[in-house]
Amino acid sequence: NAGVTQTPKFRILKIGQSMTLQCTQDMNHNYMYWYRQDPGMGLKLIYYSVGAGITDKGEVPNGYNVSRSTTEDFPLRLELAAPSQTSVYFCASSYVGGIKYNEQFFGPGTRLTVL
């Protein structure tokens, strides 16, 4: 199993540009998450999904959009990039509902710089 994969690893955007961060998991997890991590800070939840077709806002959703058309994929869309979105973005997935629920597994991250 590859686990959680993310692309790209690095990206530089100009202010106002848009992009999609890709995330795929092969563990058949029902929940998927997007976090951002600013320097010296913990992880802040942007959006999450409880299953295909169902998404909900996290702590810091402004400026982002998500969709979940399949169990495996959970892309994050930035429509009008702003310098405040410079951060490292992590995708995670977990199985929620069994005994070992919500053990979240993380991808390697996408380092995004907006200039």
Added chain:
Amino acid sequence: GQQLNQSPQSMFIQEGEDVSMNCTSSSIFNTWLWYKQDPGEGPVLLIALYKAGELTSNGRLTAQFGITRKDSFLNISASIPSDVGIYFCAGQSGTSYGKLTFGQGTILTVHP
């Protein structure tokens, strides 16, 4: 929103020393998780705790779910240089099903 207070913020230790860090919350949690993040990588799950009072080990790492359900502790024994990284606690409460709240992390530096 819920907050976790993780301490210390950073630690500088000599190889071979033991390390202790903790997380406290104003809310009751029903799950505590401990993660490690190496530079340039995503967090990796170290230990998961599901019952108050539970004590779980993973090699040189031992974590405990506090009896009040508002805190958790992580101990690393006989530290080695590869223990360097950022350690995060995370918790899930009954009111935030499916979502974790993360601490701000403890930066661990181990001097050979």
